[in-house]
Amino acid sequence: MDKPFNNKAWFLVLPVFILVAISAIIPLMTVVNYSVQDTFGNNQFFWAGTEWFVEVLHSQRFWDAFLKNIAFSATILVIEIPLGIVIALSMPKRGIWVPFCLVLMSLPLLIPWNVVGTIWQVFGRADIGLLGYFLDWLGISYNYATNAVDAWITIIIMDVWHWTSLVVLLSYAGLVSIPEAYYQAARIDGASKWKVFRYIQLPKMNRVLLIAVLLRFMDSFMVYTEPFVLTGGGPGNSTTFLSIDLVKMAIGQFDLGPAAAMSLVYFLVVLLVSWVFFTVMTNLDADAPEKGVQD
Amino acid sequence: MSNTSLMSGSNTPTKLNFKWVTPTLYIVFLLLPIYWLVNMSFKTNQEILSTFTLFPDNPTLHNYAVILTDPSWYNGYINSMIYVALNTVITLSVALPAAYAFSRYRFLGDKHLFFWLLTNRMAPPAVFALPFFQLYSSFGLIDTHIAVALAHCLFSVPLAVWILEGFMSGIPKEIDETAYIDGYSFPKFFVKIFMPLASSGIGVTAFFCFMFSWVELLLARTLTVTDAKPITATMTRTVSASGLDWGVLAAAGVLTIIPGALVIYFVRNYIAKGFALGRV
Known part of the structure; x- marks a missing residue:
């Protein structure tokens, strides 16, 4: 890196700093404030110390939601990453079908998240939805509103539908950057398809795949809108993820203390993952001096 | 879609190529739910609930007419458009100089600042919903477009x-x-020379600000009551009320997909880079 050191650059960054500080630090401080105080109404607050944190970390409700989040993120990663790679590998590299594929595949990424929920809510209903009707016709009993397993399957398929294209697009971007000469060399050596994948394509993709894994993990970890619209956290509490629980607690029941403590724990987890992401990114940037030149 | 086989077949004329099957199946999987939504939006409620048809028997524009004539519906679109546009303008005007500074200089705390920005992109909106509500209440900004625009800056500026x-x-x-x-001064250089060179990046960034603000529901819903209520919130409230006007709901959904679908062609080559925060 041959960037000159110049503190005047701060003037250029200042507007961003002020704007984000107002919209991030003040709210965060509010949360910290609530997390250490108790209230009996009337805007009277009392110091509560770490009481709420202890309560949250010992509550079954928090750990249930937390485990659901982990299970959800793990499941969608296991499905979306390999599926995305397979689809990216079989996409045409050039020709008129490339823009066609790219545009159609990006479509779900650009649909408002609650509309994604609505689409699947309708699609899965046995009375008016194509999927529900079809399953019903096959004799499979399926109802995401009353059966927890069905609700989970629907949410996972919905997420696969919504986000696999992100993995496809990223892998594809990695694949098309591989020079044709690599493949020619492999052909001369008589390398099998698997060997080409293992030693040429995968190493070239691992940068983008890391990004894909981290982004998908983080976004799925804070999933809110789609399951909220589809099931509202039900049936029972079976799809109540951390975000849904948190919003219910903070805005529905106005349990500010526990909600704030939970927010902070939640935020710390995200912070940790962001740090991993950032470290990976900066290392990758350092490894790839030609960054930004290709596309 | 069957033409895909001709195309890939022509690359390797000696043997049949079935590579096109996977992307085709995937695209069909992606399009089926969307097709169903579009299909429903052209049906009457009676047809939706009483019969099961793959295509509308009597295609009707009634559902779209409801949305385009009822202020409580179309105002939702106008509100969304306003705060999304505000958000994009604010974001770009502060992010352009900052991004230049990060790309060209090292300065005190630059790495930390860059990381801190990222944490905001990764922060769960659920964490911020309540404090935002209180912050903007205290300034009397609840139910205004600027409140939602500023709240969305939390994600769009880092992005x-x-x-x-x-x-x-x-x-x-x-x-x-x-x-x-x-002899160019910095502002003149930035506007006259640098911005045209970075125009594709600026276009893509604007697209992503637009998109992320357009798809977000939680904050937009929390910060608005009626006057600035976005279309996405209008939709969820209709679902939760017992109205269940499926045809209108479907039509509203289709109309929210259209803006993205219209511009996607122009950013198709950069969309991966945008989603990966500029790192592909």
Whole structure:
């Protein structure tokens, strides 16, 4: 890196700093404030110390939601990453079908998240939805509103539908950057398809795949809108993820203390993952001096 | 779609190529739910609930007419458009100089600042919903477009800075140096020379600001009551009320997909880079 050191650059960054500080630090401080105080109404607050944190970390409700989040993120990663790679590998590299594929595949990424929920809510209903009707016709009993397993399957398929294209697009971007000469060399050596994948394509993709894994993990970890619209956290509490629980607690029941403590724990987890992401990114940037030149 | 086989077949004429099957199946999987939504939006409620038809028997524009004539529906679109536009303008105007600074200079705390920006992109909106509500209440900004626009800046500004930094790092530094030697002042250089060079990056960033603000529901819903209520919130409230006007709901959904679908063609080559925060 041959960037000159110049503190005047701060003037250029200042507007961003002020704007984000107002919209991030003040709210965060509010949360910290609530997390250490108790209230009996009337805007009277009392110091509560770490009481709420202890309560949250010992509550079954928090750990249930937390485990659901982990299970959800793990499941969608296991499905979306390999599926995305397979689809990216079989996409045409050039020709008129490339823009066609790219545009159609990006479509779900650009649909408002609650509309994604609505689409699947309708699609899965046995009375008016194509999927529900079809399953019903096959004799499979399926109802995401009353059966927890069905609700989970629907949410996972919905997420696969919504986000696999992100993995496809990223892998594809990695694949098309591989020079044709690599493949020619492999052909001369008589390398099998698997060997080409293992030693040429995968190493070239691992940068983008890391990004894909981290982004998908983080976004799925804070999933809110789609399951909220589809099931509202039900049936029972079976799809109540951390975000849904948190919003219910903070805005529905106005349990500010526990909600704030939970927010902070939640935020710390995200912070940790962001740090991993950032470290990976900066290392990758350092490894790839030609960054930004290709596309 | 069957033409795909002809295309891939022509690359390797000696043997049949079935590579096109996977993407085709995947695209069909993606399009089926969307097709169903579009299909429903052209049906009457009676047809939706009483019969099961793959295509509308009597295609009707009634559902769209309801949305385009009822202020409580179409105002939702107008509100969304307003705060999304505000958000995009605010974001770009602060993010452009900042991204330039990150891509060209080292300065005190630059790495920490860059990381801190990222944490905001990754922060769960659920954490911020309540404090935002209280912050904007105390300024009397609840139910205004600017409140939602500013709240969305929390995600869009970091996103914009990261994407723009990615694009700007690809522009050779020699251009800056030459311009300064030629006597350009910084603002003049930035607007006249640098911004045109980074125009594809700026376009993509604007697209992503637009998109992320357009798809977000939680904050937009929390911060608005009626006057600035976005279309996405209008939709969820209709679902929760017992109205269940499926046809209108479907039509509203289709109309929210259209803006993205219209511009997607122009950003198709950069969309991966945008989603990866400018790092592909």
